[in-house]
Amino acid sequence: MAFAQLVSALILSSFFLTVTPTEVPESVTNEIKELFKTGQAPKNLAKDLENFRMPRLFREGMENTYEHPVICFFCNLLVDLAIGERRLGASREVLAKEIEFICVHLGIESERVCTGVIDLNIDVFLYIVDNYPNLDSHRVCGSVLQSLGCSPGDNFEWSIELPSGSSPVRPKPNDTLDSFKILQLSDIHYDPNYKPYGNADCGEPICCQTDQGEPSSPENTCGYWTDYREADVPWHLIEETVRQAKTQEFEYVYYTGDIISHRVWETSIRNNSQSISDLFTYFKQSFDVPVYPVFGNHEPHPLDLWPTESVKDEKFSVQWLFELVSGPWSELVGQDISETVLKGGYYTVSPKPGFRIIAINGNLCYTYNWWLIFNDVDPYGQLQWLTETLLEAEKNNESVHILSHVPSGTSESLSVWGREYSRIIERFANTITGQFNGHTHRDQFHVYYNSSNPTQPIGTAFNGASVTPYTASNPSYKIYDVDSTTFDLLDYEEWTFNLTLANSKSSNESPDWYKLYSFTEAFGVDNLSPVEVDKVLYKMAENHSLLDDYFLFKFRNGDAGIKDGCDDKCKKDNLCEIATTVYGVDVHCNRFTDLYDKGQ
Numbered sequence: 232m233a234f235a236q237l238v239s240a241l242i243l244s245s246f247f248l249t250v251t252p253t254e255v256p257e258s259v260t261n262e263i264k265e266l267f268k269t270g271q272a273p274k275n276l277a278k279d280l281e282n283f284r285m286p287r288l289f290r291e292g293m294e295n296t297y298e299h300p301v302i303c304f305f306c307n308l309l310v311d312l313a314i315g316e317r318r319l320g321a322s323r324e325v326l327a328k329e330i331e332f333i334c335v336h337l338g339i340e341s342e343r344v345c346t347g348v349i350d351l352n353i354d355v356f357l358y359i360v361d362n363y364p365n366l367d368s369h370r371v372c373g374s375v376l377q378s379l380g381c382s383p384g385d386n387f388e389w390s391i392e393l394p395s396g397s398s399p400v401r402p403k404p405n406d407t408l409d410s411f412k413i414l415q416l417s418d419i420h421y422d423p424n425y426k427p428y429g430n431a432d433c434g435e436p437i438c439c440q441t442d443q444g445e446p447s448s449p450e451n452t453c454g455y456w457t458d459y460r461e462a463d464v465p466w467h468l469i470e471e472t473v474r475q476a477k478t479q480e481f482e483y484v485y486y487t488g489d490i491i492s493h494r495v496w497e498t499s500i501r502n503n504s505q506s507i508s509d510l511f512t513y514f515k516q517s518f519d520v521p522v523y524p525v526f527g528n529h530e531p532h533p534l535d536l537w538p539t540e541s542v543k544d545e546k547f548s549v550q551w552l553f554e555l556v557s558g559p560w561s562e563l564v565g566q567d568i569s570e571t572v573l574k575g576g577y578y579t580v581s582p583k584p585g586f587r588i589i590a591i592n593g594n595l596c597y598t599y600n601w602w603l604i605f606n607d608v609d610p611y612g613q614l615q616w617l618t619e620t621l622l623e624a625e626k627n628n629e630s631v632h633i634l635s636h637v638p639s640g641t642s643e644s645l646s647v648w649g650r651e652y653s654r655i656i657e658r659f660a661n662t663i664t665g666q667f668n669g670h671t672h673r674d675q676f677h678v679y680y681n682s683s684n685p686t687q688p689i690g691t692a693f694n695g696a697s698v699t700p701y702t703a704s705n706p707s708y709k710i711y712d713v714d715s716t717t718f719d720l721l722d723y724e725e726w727t728f729n730l731t732l733a734n735s736k737s738s739n740e741s742p743d744w745y746k747l748y749s750f751t752e753a754f755g756v757d758n759l760s761p762v763e764v765d766k767v768l769y770k771m772a773e774n775h776s777l778l779d780d781y782f783l784f785k786f787r788n789g790d791a792g793i794k795d796g797c798d799d800k801c802k803k804d805n806l807c808e809i810a811t812t813v814y815g816v817d818v819h820c821n822r823f824t825d826l827y828d829k830g831q
């Protein structure tokens with residue numbers, strides 16, 4: 232053991248020597264080492280860290296903001312020091328204070344947010360350090376900061392057992408005889424602390440809070456309905472959205488997760504439970520059709536954390552959350568689904584003959600789920616269960632819709648999980664007729680390709696965008712049109728309202744909701760099948776003005792989101808996003824960006 236540690240320490244230190252970015256002077260590294268050795272910050276450290284400020288580092292979508300090698304260097308350094316110090320007996324308090332010092336002086340968040348978040352998370356980190364003898368910083372930084380390209384070393388490698396054969400093509404009628412509608416709502420992020428006309432310029436992960444003082448100017452005043460800056464959704468906007476959606480007809484509702492607000496430094500089991508129960512009770516009262524919910528990453532306390540059964544300390548358990556929803560979800564879907572919900576927050580139901588919904592807990596792969604550091608192998612056996620459930624559906628000639636919060640290809644979805652998930656999608660390509668995601672708060676879609684025939688599209692996933700504007704978007708929902716025989720997706724409509732306009736009117740006036748676009752009309756294709764959606768990618772790569780439309784749709788025309796427009800880089804990033812379903816696998820991204828460059 233000691234020898235192994237010595238060897239790994241040597242390997243690590245030589246690794247640092249080779250990758251230390253020249254911008255980080257050795258004196259700073261030494262000061263940080265001293266902090267972790269003595270518990271006292273050397274007098275220049277605060278000032279020196281100022282040069283490397285990383286505001287909002289852990290907020291979603293920040294990966295384009297930073298120079299990655301510097302951040303990965305800091306991450307590896309800090310994690311190795313913290314592990315080393317803990318192994319020598321450092322206490323929770325000492326380590327928390329040291330990490331807080333770094334968090335505050337790197338300007339990552341405000342002092343109260345740093346303190347709150349570290350206090351909520353440090354016990355998990357310490358549990359992992361104490362129970363994972365060979366833990367190294369690459370395992371930590373390579374997952375937590377995968378989105379910044381930090382190296383995972385040789386960690387995270389496993390696979391799911393798939394049944395042999397490939398997905399049999401099923402005979403389909405030539406024409407649609409009949410269709411029905413499905414409403415997708417996503418990412419409500421209900422904020423009980425929302426203060427209309429409060430302070431929208433607060434410097435914290437969420438503004439417009441009752442305890443953030445008064446706005447400094449009219450421009451910094453939160454709107455009545457919500458706000459484009461860091462703001463979530465007051466109850467009256469939930470009511471307004473549901474009321475408006477109900478003016479449409481639909482047979483089912485998909486809710487693709489995230490109920491809790493972005494006041495991430497101060498969650499509690501009690502308050503999360505209250506918000507979750509309030510929302511599902513309201514859904515039950517409001518909709519007289521089945522509602523199919525999935526978990527978002529914000530539902531646990533602390534957020535993002537899903538310990539598996541290998542974690543032997545009750546205090547981390549999320550069983551309270553599974554128990555909380557198992558009754559309400561069974562009521563919403565119209566049958567008892569508690570067995571699998573209690574196991575891992577997933578379930579399956581067949582709402583009508585020939586049709587199956589599989590709802591998975593897509594947050595297990597989320598890289599901010601620190602428990603992946605402890606155990607990343609198919610958490611809760613969920614992907615194996617998904618495989619078996621799909622095989623059963625295949626045998627029964629059922630068509631399947633999969634609901635899952637985090638899309639598989641984002642930079643914050645652990646790459647190995649996305650790869651295995653995509654293998655499953657490919658194996659059952661002719662059984663799965665739709666995938667529905669949330670989480671990014673953007674109106675987006677993805678195309679999955681055949682790994683042994685890379686230009687063959689075999690699957691699509693659509694994002695429900697979000698009710699919350701967080702950030703810069705107009706609130707929205709989707710209505711899908713679905714073939715009644717094949718359960719293929721025929722089209723969708725995106726509905727939204729102009730938040731600037733709504734907030735400029737008096738508060739007793741409802742926002743003017745309107746249909747932003749329908750997919751087939753906007754992109755000039757026949758339906759939402761993989762083959763048609765793939766055509767959209769070719770069209771976009773050639774006709775860049777379609778990418779301007781896609782950009783506007785992404786934010787649902789939200790004034791704050793669209794004000795800077797979308798340059799070539801932004802357009803190519805959007806193409807890549809659509810064509811990427813496993814983080815780090817860029818072949819399809821490259822195919823379409825090459826085409827884009829030729830189109831110039």
Ligand SMILES: *[C@@H]1O[C@H](CO)[C@@H](O)[C@H](O)[C@H]1NC(C)=O
Pocket residue numbers: 405
């Ligand atoms: C479906 O279309 C194919 C080819 O266009 C045709 O041969 C077949 O007869 C059609 N089937 C039905 C049921 O209309």
Ligand SMILES: *[C@@H]1O[C@H](CO)[C@@H](O)[C@H](O)[C@H]1NC(C)=O
Pocket residue numbers: 423497498499502
């Ligand atoms: C929970 O909610 C109550 C009532 O809104 C609030 O006073 C309290 O501060 C919240 N607790 C936490 C830990 O946020």
Ligand SMILES: *[C@@H]1O[C@H](CO)[C@@H](O)[C@H](O)[C@H]1NC(C)=O
Pocket residue numbers: 626627628
């Ligand atoms: C599924 O479809 C195939 C081919 O159409 C048919 O032979 C088989 O009996 C069907 N199975 C079930 C369970 O309906």
Ligand SMILES: *[C@@H]1O[C@H](CO)[C@@H](O)[C@H](O)[C@H]1NC(C)=O
Pocket residue numbers: 397398657660661681682683684687689
């Ligand atoms: C993927 O491509 C291989 C090789 O061409 C083919 O055998 C397989 O059927 C394809 N998969 C699907 C789902 O079409």
Ligand SMILES: *[C@@H]1O[C@H](CO)[C@@H](O)[C@H](O)[C@H]1NC(C)=O
Pocket residue numbers: 729730731732735788789790
């Ligand atoms: C939204 O409404 C505001 C206020 O009327 C207007 O200035 C703005 O142009 C509108 N935004 C869009 C995208 O139409």
Ligand SMILES: *[C@@H]1O[C@H](CO)[C@@H](O)[C@H](O)[C@H]1NC(C)=O
Pocket residue numbers: 774776777780
């Ligand atoms: C390009 O797309 C736009 C829609 O954004 C459409 O109006 C235009 O006709 C397309 N141009 C070509 C050459 O297809």
Ligand SMILES: [Zn+2]
Pocket residue numbers: 418420488489527670671672
């Ligand atoms: Zn969300």
Ligand SMILES: [Zn+2]
Pocket residue numbers: 489527528529636669670671
């Ligand atoms: Zn989310």
